[in-house]
Amino acid sequence: MTWHHVPISLNPADVVSRGCTPRELLEHSLWANGPPFLHQSSSKWPSLPNAVKDLPERHSAALVGTVCTDISINCKFPNSFHKLQRVFAYIYRFISNCRAKSSPSRNRVTIEELYLGTVLLLRSIQQVHLAKEYGCLSKDRPCPQKSKMISLRPIIGSDGLLRVGGRLQNANLDFDTQHPILLPKDHPVTKAIIVYFHIKYLHAGSQALLATLRQKYWPIGRRKFVATVINKCIRCFRMKPITWEHVMGSLSANRVQPNPAFHTTEVDYCGPFYHKAEARNKAPHKCYIAVFLCFSTKDTHLEVVQDLTTDSFIAALRRFTSLRGTPRTIWS
Known part of the structure; x- marks a missing residue:
């Protein structure tokens, strides 16, 4: 094989590689016909540039900057x-x-x-x-x-x-x-x-x-x-168990229908609480709170009760009815 040198100005491959529009490409004679020296005899072809045989030794200085990289990211097994x-x-x-x-x-x-x-x-x-x-x-x-x-x-x-x-x-x-x-x-x-x-x-x-x-x-x-x-x-x-959620029943009519306050009442106790006696150096006494709650309006009435006896509750109930009126129904 015989190799010959083609200058840059006569190289048709550079027309496309250097960029041109389709219209310029169609009108470009070098791209359509090739280098003009190919139509001439080989004696008139461009000659090879003078090759340098003895190259002087050159010591190049390279500056390398190292940056810490996470080599585990590109590992084959990052999940194990x-x-x-x-x-x-x-x-x-x-x-x-x-x-x-x-x-x-x-x-x-x-x-x-x-x-x-x-x-x-x-x-x-x-x-x-x-x-x-x-x-x-x-x-x-x-x-x-x-x-x-x-x-x-x-x-x-x-x-x-x-x-x-x-x-x-x-x-x-x-x-x-x-x-x-x-x-x-x-x-x-x-x-x-x-x-x-x-x-x-x-x-x-x-x-x-x-x-x-x-x-x-x-x-x-x-x-x-x-x-x-x-x-x-x-x-x-x-394997995670799913807890069963029970559907709650419908609310009673006394809870969802409009009624006067404490028309239907529920009562409960909370406590005990301790209150200090009036006499000095005497141990504190227990007391409780009677909670009266209206079904429809959620109004709350509190009464202090001395103990858990029947008489104490009846006294608290009388105080409640004297202020709020007598309920039609009481739930305990």
């Missing part, structure tokens, strides 16, 4: 915390093998690699979604006053994770329980951790699950966020 732990365990193994420059390990994932891979996963999430708090605390500066985590007094542990400060340093608990790991709200990994513990503890409720979860992790958003994730559990939704 168990699989994410194993994926990042292999990532940690790869990083450690590259740093140690040793032969790659072909053994199964160890417990230490699972733990350190989980630390790598959670630290990358915190550095992106809790960047302000993480940046301030990593530089030994106090947490911003406008931060939502200011009440938790966050700290950075020896493993580089953002944790709850708290006041349990002297408690007989392990380090994870004293200082749970902070998790950002509405993150796929946070939801995956909640679902993982929800299934592990046999579909526990929101309050029990949050108490168990806070022994190691502290999701921002608390019980409302945990309940939102649990409500999407299909098995819990299917």
